[in-house]
Amino acid sequence: MTALDAYFYDGKTSNRHPAYLHLQSSGELVVNWCDTEIRHSLESVKFSSRLGNTRRLVYFLDGSQCEIADNDALDAFLAQHQPQASALAHKLESKVIYAGAALIITAVAVWATIAYGVPALARSVAFALPANTERALGDRVMKTLDGFLFFPSKLPELRQKELKAKFAQMVVNTKPGAGYVLELRESKKIGANALALPSGIVVMTDEMVQLAKHDEELVAVLAHELGHLEYRHGLRHALQSSGVALVIAAVVGDIASTSAIAAALPTVLLEAKYSRAFEIEADKYALQYLKTNNIPLKRFADILSRMQDKHSDNDSTGFLSSHPATKERIQAFLNDRSTGSNAN
Amino acid sequence: MEQDLSPPTKTLPFQFTGNAVEYFKIWIVNICLSIITLGIYSAWAKVRTKRYFYSNTLLDNTSFEYTGNPVAIVKGRLIAVAFLGASSLAQRLYPEIAFVFTVILLIAFPWLLVRTMRFNARNSSYRNLRFNFTGTAIGAAKVYIGIALLVGLTVGLLFPFFMQRTKKFIAENSAYGTTTFDFAALVKSFYAIYLKVFAAIALLGIVGSVIFFQLSHSAMKTGAAIGLLVWIPVVLVFVVLISPYLRTSLQNLVWNNISIAGNRMQSSLTFGRVAWISISNIFAVILSVGLLAPWAKIRWTRYRIQNLSLISNVALDNFVAAELQQVSAMGEEIVDMFDFDIAL
Numbered sequence: 001m002t003a004l005d006a007y008f009y010d011g012k013t014s015n016r017h018p019a020y021l022h023l024q025s026s027g028e029l030v031v032n033w034c035d036t037e038i039r040h041s042l043e044s045v046k047f048s049s050r051l052g053n054t055r056r057l058v059y060f061l062d063g064s065q066c067e068i069a070d071n072d073a074l075d076a077f078l079a080q081h082q083p084q085a086s087a088l089a090h091k092l093e094s095k096v097i098y099a100g101a102a103l104i105i106t107a108v109a110v111w112a113t114i115a116y117g118v119p120a121l122a123r124s125v126a127f128a129l130p131a132n133t134e135r136a137l138g139d140r141v142m143k144t145l146d147g148f149l150f151f152p153s154k155l156p157e158l159r160q161k162e163l164k165a166k167f168a169q170m171v172v173n174t175k176p177g178a179g180y181v182l183e184l185r186e187s188k189k190i191g192a193n194a195l196a197l198p199s200g201i202v203v204m205t206d207e208m209v210q211l212a213k214h215d216e217e218l219v220a221v222l223a224h225e226l227g228h229l230e231y232r233h234g235l236r237h238a239l240q241s242s243g244v245a246l247v248i249a250a251v252v253g254d255i256a257s258t259s260a261i262a263a264a265l266p267t268v269l270l271e272a273k274y275s276r277a278f279e280i281e282a283d284k285y286a287l288q289y290l291k292t293n294n295i296p297l298k299r300f301a302d303i304l305s306r307m308q309d310k311h312s313d314n315d316s317t318g319f320l321s322s323h324p325a326t327k328e329r330i331q332a333f334l335n336d337r338s339t340g341s342n343a344n
Numbered sequence: 345m346e347q348d349l350s351p352p353t354k355t356l357p358f359q360f361t362g363n364a365v366e367y368f369k370i371w372i373v374n375i376c377l378s379i380i381t382l383g384i385y386s387a388w389a390k391v392r393t394k395r396y397f398y399s400n401t402l403l404d405n406t407s408f409e410y411t412g413n414p415v416a417i418v419k420g421r422l423i424a425v426a427f428l429g430a431s432s433l434a435q436r437l438y439p440e441i442a443f444v445f446t447v448i449l450l451i452a453f454p455w456l457l458v459r460t461m462r463f464n465a466r467n468s469s470y471r472n473l474r475f476n477f478t479g480t481a482i483g484a485a486k487v488y489i490g491i492a493l494l495v496g497l498t499v500g501l502l503f504p505f506f507m508q509r510t511k512k513f514i515a516e517n518s519a520y521g522t523t524t525f526d527f528a529a530l531v532k533s534f535y536a537i538y539l540k541v542f543a544a545i546a547l548l549g550i551v552g553s554v555i556f557f558q559l560s561h562s563a564m565k566t567g568a569a570i571g572l573l574v575w576i577p578v579v580l581v582f583v584v585l586i587s588p589y590l591r592t593s594l595q596n597l598v599w600n601n602i603s604i605a606g607n608r609m610q611s612s613l614t615f616g617r618v619a620w621i622s623i624s625n626i627f628a629v630i631l632s633v634g635l636l637a638p639w640a641k642i643r644w645t646r647y648r649i650q651n652l653s654l655i656s657n658v659a660l661d662n663f664v665a666a667e668l669q670q671v672s673a674m675g676e677e678i679v680d681m682f683d684f685d686i687a688l
């Protein structure tokens with residue numbers, strides 16, 4: 001029989017001895033080192049499982065060990081004498097085809113988690129949290145924006161009061177204590193727009209009020225923003241972003257390592273997908289609102305298409321943030337026939 | 345006179361034999377199996393990963409060995425999950441007693457830390473001789489809670505001192521067989537490193553705020569745009585200069601001051617290489633959506649290990665096994681029962 005080159009370690013000291021391992025036809029493993037020869041029955045010996053091309057260890061009952069560098073020789077040696085039970089992991093890890101399959105399964109699982117799992121989880125967490133969780137966050141945003149983007153409204157006092165009263169009436173049926181308010185601001189930078197802040201403030205620009213040809217159009221826009229608030233999109237967005245970062249970090253490596261953080265960066269690409277889903281949800285809320293209050297659905301379609309004409313080259317982060325989908329959104333309102341009677 | 349008779353010193357370099365393609369397959373199969381088994385396999389995956397890196401690290405042509413038992417890791421995680429579950433349940437049902445869990449955690453923290461270090465040390469071996477960790481929970485509490493509190497009280501002034509004490513605690517309580525390690529790095533060397541870092545961060549902060557102030561008063565851009573304009577370069581400087589500097593100098597300082605039985609460690613990382621490897625790793629991982637994370641890990645580990653050597657003036661043959669390896673199976677079992685790895 002061929003002999004395997006090895007190092008022998010006694011387990012009591014750090015001494016190292018060059019050694020040879022032989023397997024005899026009787027099923028005995030013979031270890032030769034220095035002038036010593038020790039025989040072990042094969043059943044009493046354990047072998048470390050193969051892992052890449054790392055050195056293998058042979059464990060003897062008395063705590064001594066042999067280290068073997070030639071993996072293939074050891075595997076051939078073992079294949080003859082011992083059916084291998086623990087090599088499954090190595091089989092999977094060594095074949096390109098299995099690695100490829102693992103890659104596909106992982107990619108699908110990660111994608112499914114990010115596309116469906118995280119949003120669903122964020123949704124249930126957001127709805128379980130008390131209503132004022134995101135208040136501080138929203139207040140801070142409002143303060144920052146007020147210096148940069150927003151300036152006091154130039155609309156006549158009376159008009160402002162009228163719009164605010166309209167909004168107050170809209171929120172009568174929302175859950176108590178939510179504290180939704182409408183703020184009007186002038187903003188040349190973002191133009192005709194409206195946005196909902198997590199703290200329950202809906203901001204509508206003067207430009208938006210001027211763009212509308214009918215107050216019901218403004219009601220439609222406000223209903224959409226109310227949808228963002230009622231579905232707690234601000235908080236859910238924050239939860240989803242951190243959830244995705246966590247998933248990626250868990251998959252790619254230890255949470256603290258830089259590579260995990262680096263890998264989480266491409267998730268900004270997901271933002272667009274997530275915010276589109278929120279827009280659709282808010283549109284549905286608006287649609288429902290308009291139907292219940294007997295407001296023609298085409299009001300929303302009208303203001304949307306007028307906004308799109310105005311903003312065609314503006315990529316602001318508010319009402320029209322999901323640009324490519326605007327046409328579809330308009331269509332959704334024009335096509336809705338589920339309640340024929342109001343859509344006159 | 346006897347000193348002169350000691351054998352001439354010999355430099356034994358550490359070698360790293362892992363390769364990226366091999367590790368990629370192990371990594372992706374590990375992730376995939378962890379997903380399929382809903383996380384249970386991740387304990388086995390962790391052990392295989394550690395084994396891969398230990399076994400590919402050679403000193404004087406003998407590999408290191410990791411012998412951690414995945415079941416112990418599962419046990420540690422179950423305890424952690426049970427504790428978290430109990431504490432969050434208490435938070436909901438009996439908020440007035442929830443603080444008890446915080447107190448328990450604070451008291452248990454040094455003990456858990458020591459247990460984990462011990463688990464890792466005792467499951468690492470070289471030449472069939474285990475490492476050991478003999479630090480006590482009280483010793484850990486003094487450093488990780490006592491000095492950490494002082495750091496807080498002095499607004500960070502004692503942070504370098506804290507870092508020195510943690511490294512000292514770990515090194516001086518670690519042993520190879522029965523021989524403990526010595527740690528000679530002085531507090532002032534840590535201060536020298538951190539003073540440079542603090543100065544750089546302060547400078548960065550000042551320059552950043554000055555530019556921010558200037559830009560925001562020219563009122564050309566919106567707040568978000570200015571923020572990006574200023575803070576992206578600041579983060580880049582941190583990633584390109586400060587973080588690699590800290591990595592290089594701390595690693596060299598700690599390793600160059602560790603010795604065992606007159607054998608000294610030597611680490612010769614250079615700032616340029618560390619900076620290049622960490623930056624290119626970050627970009628590679630981002631651009632490959634995480635797929636190059638195994639390559640990045642192998643590359644960094646190889647550089648780190650290949651620049652480590654042992655300056656030895658005695659043969660490595662005479663280290664002796666610790667008593668605990670001869671204790672009865674009963675003793676082993678009791679120790680095992682309380683040994684677990686809390687690191688997730």
Ligand SMILES: [Zn+2]
Binds near residue numbers: 225278
């Ligand atoms: Zn919207």
